[in-house]
Amino acid sequence: MKCCLLAFDIGGTKISAAILEWPTETVQTLTFQKLERVYSPPDADAKSDLRTILGLSHTILTTHKPLAIGVSFGGPVDWTTNTVRLSHHIPGWEDIHLGDILEAELGVPVSVDNDANVAALGEYRFGAAKGSSSMMYITISTGVGGGFVLDNKIWHGADGMAGEIGHMVVDPSGPLCLCGKKGCVERMASGPYMAEDARRTLELDSRQGLIIRKIISGHLDKINGQVISQASSQGDELATELMFRSAWALGVGIGNVVNLVNPQLIVLGGGVTKSGQNWWRIIRETARQVALPQISVQIVPAALGDDSPLWGALALAETAISS
């Protein structure tokens, strides 16, 4: 049996497992030795998820022996005890000692962290920030979240809450966020909020958003971030304005991060980052304007796509061996 690192990525709709043979000289090609994915049924709960996880570990370990396990969990985690606090998508995950469960089952060290932190570590160890001295990863999709890798380690902060750029206020006279504040980055930059703002305008003013209307054939409930991005690239004014505001808010947020923490690299991932060159240009220009001139600002796309957390979980397993 060859030795390997074992990684899990536990999301709201699917669970993935992968292994990487270890020790390896360098990771030349970004491919897992084995990869398995299972979609969670609509009535999934923590118990069925746990059965899936243990099942996956048996399927994937037929020819390999794990040295350590890393887990990315899509929800708040107490990383100091490898305990899941809860899932916003799947019931029953409250205070589940996932690290202990996996350690009892497989007899090797386990490290569990939340997906934004783990994705940051993945991009740092294997992806777009490989070789950098410090980085922040920001994911912009249905929400806006982030994680820091400083001094070769995930920076968690005193309450394990560091990286919450989504609720940084960048415009106190901006639109109201669900969190109760105005002008949070997430409120202005994430897909669902852009869709909501477009829908409201279209309901009020029949002359606006003609290209958006065409794409969704008039079904306002079909507007999402992707539709806005598509309409903007076809010249829709309302969509372009919303995309500009998204990129501007993120640009201010990133400029503030750069002034405050001065990481070498900012890596952006998530669906909204596929919104085209214009969106990227506005972010880069805005962040450059907000950052002090003595500070370098480097903003790059994530290299590992949807698998940043799975690669990060391998990196987490790697650190679990040595600790």
Added chain:
Amino acid sequence: MKCCLLAFDIGGTKISAAILEWPTETVQTLTFQKLERVYSPPDADAKSDLRTILGLSHTILTTHKPLAIGVSFGGPVDWTTNTVRLSHHIPGWEDIHLGDILEAELGVPVSVDNDANVAALGEYRFGAAKGSSSMMYITISTGVGGGFVLDNKIWHGADGMAGEIGHMVVDPSGPLCLCGKKGCVERMASGPYMAEDARRTLELDSRQGLIIRKIISGHLDKINGQVISQASSQGDELATELMFRSAWALGVGIGNVVNLVNPQLIVLGGGVTKSGQNWWRIIRETARQVALPQISVQIVPAALGDDSPLWGALALAETAISS
């Protein structure tokens, strides 16, 4: 001869030196074994400053032998080479290898850093943040600056520029800052800018700021941060509005820091922090509103007053021994 740590605090108007006997079991009373201060003459330059520094080291070391030297410098420093980049107040400090000069003279390891970082370390090691796991120090006086201590060390960032909360944008429709942006924390919270805004209003509208006018006997050029604070405490409406805006901007900035970096403690120092309970209350309330509910927000006054950098330089010397 007893062994000691030697510290320098090199500011724009005065240079201080202090020693602390070492090793010491615990620092019980916050007093230096010896302390010397020299005010720089108006025509001071780097050469005369260096003569003062070497002179001070001889005066203060008559009965003690230094183990290491820590230096706080009031201006940008390359901490990796202990080199001063420049001083905004004293000419001739461009690219002075201060660490090398002191090491050649005194034969012990030297560590040099900028005053905001060193003050942060001082409050962390000896002051208000003693025993905390991570902290940010923010100084609010003629400018707004800051420094982080994370994981027991100053966090410098990739370009050595971390901690620049003064130029975080908190209100894009706010007043124009010298840096070219609108609504920076420094533009809204620091003393000279508050004074400038008050002066402008008083020039335009003779009915405003009656209490301010009384304090300065009508001499508008005498308005400064202290005057605004004093007038506000006596009920002047304009002054109170400016103090509110200062505290609000800082509160948003601190809330953003807390969401992003989640340090255990925020320590505030500098002249503007003496503006009374109301100013503190607004900061604390605003930061609490901006921070996510899961994150604890603890904001406390600096404990070492104007000597935070000098105590920090001792802590820097301490780290220089072990490295």
